[in-house]
Amino acid sequence: MRLFWRDHRLLLMIQVIQALIIGSILYLDPGAQGSSLLYAMFLSLLLMAVYLAYRYIVLAPYYKKLTNETAGHHDFMIEGNHPLIRAHNQLLARYYNQHQAEQHQLEIRKNQQVQFMTQWVHQMKTPVSVMNLITQNEEDYHEYPALRTELKRLEKGLDLALHTARFEQFEQDFRVKSVHLKTLVQQVVQENKRLFILKEMYPKIDVDEDITVSSDPKWLVFMLDQLVVNAIKYTKDSGKQLLITSQLDQQVPTLLIQDQGVGIQASDLPMISRPFYTGENGRKYGESTGMGLHLVYELCEKLNIQIKVESKVGVGTNVYLTFASS
Structure with a gap:
């Protein structure tokens, strides 16, 4: 309603000015009668009111659509036969078809x-x-x-x-199974055996053998591998330990990956999930792509895993992965 009045504000001002001009002319005419003046002004206002009422009725869907903030992204067509509504629908239909064609081309290129x-x-x-x-x-x-x-x-x-x-x-390559968490952890540690030897690090696994989680083993192994490789990569001193333990709180399993590496700056912690964000460690050591942790966070969301990262510079980093209860 407000948009309708704002749209016709100039027309109303012109109508008022026009009525005042005609009224002034009739008022200054010695032969004019007061009743004629009032009648002329009444007819002018009546015609304007009828015009505004008609225009509001036929264009009400248009103004309602323009002011409806909850309308869907593709719900842009307006019902009505007014020329303005038809022109609006035709214009948006052309833009929508063009957008769909461009999006289709982008999908082809991405694939x-x-x-x-x-x-x-x-x-x-x-x-x-x-x-x-x-x-x-x-x-x-x-x-x-x-x-x-x-x-x-x-x-x-x-x-x-x-x-x-x-x-x-991801949805096309996603298979949920019941897997033993310790088996996957041992697989990841075994695959990175050479890196542990190179850094002279000692992995210690203390995961309950009875803990099973419902997840995609392939993506979960990839996610654990990224966290373990990060822990190895950012542990610069030899003789350090990588501790992987499990906790069970009210049948909800949590996996803790604890390293003794260089740690993450407090200012970098809120942004480690961003793609291509390398932070202070990435600039200092030059070994980071900024995609590993980003994918870990994205996978946690897909796999219904809660992730929490705590870190202290010079002390190390703790990563908590809390799985949904089986």
């Missing part, structure tokens, strides 16, 4: 990029696997242990790229 990335990662994994086999068969060459370590880091990078590309299609 092509995901397909290219997936194929590229698999192609890169083949020579990496071959090089791993070569280094395993040539134990005498003193450079091969370091080369195997670098190959492992390369494999981790390729896995991160592959899972990042697949994440947009």
Whole structure:
């Protein structure tokens, strides 16, 4: 209603000015009668009132739609046969069709990029696997242990790229199973055995064997792997320990990953879930892509896992993963 009056405010002002001008002319005319003056002004206001009433009735859906903040994103069509309403519907229909066509093209390009990335990662994994086999068969060459370590880091990078590309299609690659949490933790620690040896770190697993969670084992392993690799990466002194323990509170399991690394700045903690955010440690050590923790947070939301990160510079970082009760 307010928008209607604001839209016709200028017309009302002109009508009032027009009535005053006509009234003044009739008033100054010696032969004019007062009743004629009042009658002329009454007819003018009556015609204006009828016009405004008609216009409000036929355009009420239009003004209501423009002022309705709760309307859906695609609920833009307006019922009515007024030329203004029809022109509005035709214009928005053209824009909507154009938007849909552009969105369709973007979806095609995104799918092509995901397909290219997936194929590229698999192609890169083949020579990496071959090089791993070569280094395993040539134990005498003193450079091969370091080369195997670098190959492992390369494999981790390729896995991160592959899972990042697949994440947009998470729902199509999601299988929930009942899994033993300790088994997955042991698998992740075993896969990173060379990195632990390189950093001279000692993993300690104290997870209850009876704890089972309902989750996707593949994505959960990837998520745990990112957290373990981060803990190894940002532990600079040798002889440190990585402790992975479990807690059970009212049948709700929580996994704690506790390292003795460099820690995270307090100012960086609220932003570690952002994509490509590397923070102070990323700038200092230059080993961060800013995507690992971002994917961990996104996966926690998808897998219905609550994540909590506590850290103190120079002391270490604690990551709590609280699973939904089975």
